[in-house]
Amino acid sequence: MDEHKGKSLSWRTAEGVIELALNRAPANEIGLAMLEDLERFTSSLPALESKASALILYSEQKAGFSAGADLRELYAEAQKMEKSLALKGVREFLERIHAVLNRIDTSPLTTIAAVHGVCFGGGFELALTCDLIVADKMARFCFPELRLGLVPGFGGIPRLKRDIGNAVVRDLLLTGRSINATKALAVGLASQVAAEGEALRVARSTAAQVTKFDRATSAAAKRFIKPLPAEELRREIDLFCELFTRPAVMEGLRKFVEDKGAHPYLP
């Protein structure tokens, strides 16, 4: 068995299946530490892919798969520098996270996200890189970015548009509401719903099925049915950066960061 342990995630390969476990308290927020670990993972992917047929992404944090981008880090970093430098830093971060997520998205492996709890913003965007989403019945999916005066920036909307109908995409994006696993299954976002605490087991069972097939055929089938929406992904980075410079965004981030109450994850 091959294993690697980073600061915010770990991975191991056994019996043709790679398991990537996110594990950064409190809710796998995606900031620089997680990005660097994900970059290490994607750098290792060519070697890992030669020994595997499937990749499972899951979380070891109780709160859920991931609460999304690390807004506290984003706000703190942006406060340290003048606006043009902050924007440059944001664009660089987005370019790097897009490179990582595009690499996972286009991996020849069959990729499965086992999702429980919160799967919000950037975490949702990470799950959307996967070919299949297995949702625990307590999972919740949400794009809350408009509450901050932003759009999703890690490729979420182009990927969601690739997978499901525009009515649901607009509902999620424009209302910022969260949906549960049953709804996610009904709209074709999730492919399976698991009982509470069982998403990883179901994902493993699915991965075991995948390993029975010829890897080259599976990879060819995936390339055929899952093109990368490259042009839209690029435009999304530009749109995010355009919106990021507005004062309302810093104010929204400040409110989120300084909220000591029980409500920061509610609209």
Place this chain on the structure above:
Amino acid sequence: MRTIEQTTDEILNLAAAHFKVPRTALESGDDFYKKLGIDSLQALELLTRLENHFGVELPDYEVQGVSDFRTLATRIQARL
């Protein structure tokens, strides 16, 4: 069709069981954030449990600002 009293009672039963609070300690007018000692992530968990239990969709903007069981019950009742 459930009555609002039945809906409220089911919410209180579910909250008491899941958050390990004596059922007798909960009343319909209670602030559930305070009474259950929950944060926003746990509130989302409660929302999901209620949606699963009642078989309804409850957009989170409809519970924005709602903090007592009785009002929560009226929001759910409107979708049953």
